[in-house]
């Protein structure tokens with residue numbers, strides 16, 4: 503029987519979330535996505551107008567279908583958490599039920615259960631500031647959007663995940679090695695995400711037989727990465743120095759995610775899996 507996946511963090515066809523959706527769709531999964539509320543309108547319009555049709559093509563020639571797009575803001579767990587200025591913001595007021603708890607409830611109502619949960623989102627308002635210049639608010643915002651958002655998603659979706667299910671997030675090597683430019687507490691947020699992957703794997707494994715892994719991905723020219731500002735340098739650095747001297751494609755990360763979500767990975771949990779052309783293995787650039 504086909505599996506159902508919910509992928510949080512898809513708002514265009516350039517990021518890892520989109521590529522993961524495609525690989526899962528190619529493997530036969532039904533696709534639901536969660537799209538950041540401020541990006542929802544343009545994403546749905548582009549989808550409807552066929553702007554993504556070229557990148558919806560799957561290996562067998564068919565087009566990926568997204569069964570449903572849910573508005574989501576993963577920094578809010580339930581309506582009580584939403585401050586007045588967001589509630590009345592016109593980009594938010596046009597949508598409803600977009601806190602994590604409400605999205606999980608909507609998915610449960612619409613579909614009953616899911617098998618695969620993907621977290622492909624991050625945000626750090628001060629990412630371009632060095633850690634030494636990062637404010638407390640900026641640091642906590644990075645952790646809230648990029649790390650706790652995953653704890654919250656898993657917590658709220660576990661009750662509707664079938665036993666044997668799989669959950670995946672995306673991380674970056676800046677958690678364990680210094681990557682100047684990845685600031686604002688984003689390196690800290692990824693370190694938290696990786697540590698949480700181990701603890702959540704234990705808790706979700708024991709209680710619900712669900713696997714929890716994270717993919718440490720190499721550099722990709724996504725919307726989020728372009729906003730950080732050093733992505734071209736990172737891609738060039740990787741091509742020059744990684745064991746595999748090629749540009750990483752989002753599909754390679756998508757395929758690794760499809761493997762991790764499948765029964766082929768039934769004994770893999772609590773792991774950080776590198777999909778980065780091997781760059782993590784290098785001690786110096788040559």
Ligand code: NAI
Pocket residue numbers: 510511512513514516517518519537538539541574575576577621622623624625647672673674675718719720721722723724725726727
């Ligand atoms: P992306 O721009 O495609 O995805 C980030 C998504 O997060 C966007 O769709 C954005 O709308 C969404 N988002 C931001 N704040 C949100 C919130 N509060 N609630 C819900 N959604 C929110 O960019 P990318 O790069 O594909 O990012 C996906 C994941 O991959 C992130 O966790 C990122 O840190 C990770 N990653 C990216 C790398 C890269 O070079 N692009 C390298 C390693 C990891």
